[in-house]
Each structure stands twice: as C-alpha cells, then as structure tokens.
Amino acid sequence: LYLTNGELIYKKQLMRDELEVQIQTREAQQQVCMETLNPDARMYAQEKKELLRQQEEVDAEIGNLASQQNLYLEWFGPTERYLAIMDKPYVHPKDELEKRNAERAGKITEYKALMAAPADEEDLEIEEQL
Numbered sequence: 001l002y003l004t005n006g007e008l009i010y011k012k013q014l015m016r017d018e019l020e021v022q023i024q025t026r027e028a029q030q031q032v033c034m035e036t037l038n039p040d041a042r043m044y045a046q047e048k049k050e051l052l053r054q055q056e057e058v059d060a061e062i063g064n065l066a067s068q069q070n071l072y073l074e075w076f077g078p079t080e081r082y083l084a085i086m087d088k089p090y091v092h093p094k095d096e097l098e099k100r101n102a103e104r105a106g107k108i109t110e111y112k113a114l115m116a117a118p119a120d121e122e123d124l125e126i127e128e129q130l
Contacts, residue, residue: 002072006097009065010104012058019055023048 026048033041076093083090 002069002076002093003097003100005065005068005072006093007100009062009069010101012062012065016055016058016062019051019058023051023055026051 026044030041030044030048032038033044073094080090080092
C-alpha cells in the first residue's frame, strides 16, 4: 500500500506542478489582454480561477495521501522490528519509493531532452523526401 500510495502522491505532485505552469501562463495571458484592452482578459481570468480551484483540490488530495503514508509506515513498524530481530535483509518501503521516484524523474528528464533535441540528419532527410 505504501508504494502504491507513494506513486499516486508522485503523480499528483506532477499534476500540481503542471497546474502551476498553466496558472502562470493564464495570468500572463490575462495581463497582456488587459494591457491591450482585449476582451479575452475575462476568459483568461475565469480559466485561471478554475485552475486555482483544481490546484486546491490536488493539494487537499496530496495532504490526505501523505497522512495515509504516515499511517502505512506505522503499520510497517512491527514487520520491520520482526525482520530486524530475525536478521532478515529487506529494503524499507520508504527507500524503495525514493528509488522508484528517482528513476521516474530520470525517465521524464530523458523524454523531455529527447523531445527538445534537434532532429537528426536522417530525420531531416526523411522529411525532405516527403
């Protein structure tokens, strides 16, 4: 449960970060529209308001999931003590989750780098042929 819940928290935090970027974008769009007397300023303000509401919901969900995480760690305590008494090797769920999240973050970074990388010469040749 701890690992599944931790993965959900990770995804919710990514969602929250994306919402933050969208909020900043809408705010910038709203400011530009206000300066140019564009009537779309009201639309951007409403979109920003909706994004802020969604962000608050995600924050609440993350808080609930984090409190569940603490409970799951408490539940693991007796098992951890038993494993220590029996001198059995194990990987703590917290360490396993940190490892998984680090791997996920690395993959996301790699994907973003691939998407931002300029096209290879082969790709350019293929595009020219089309």
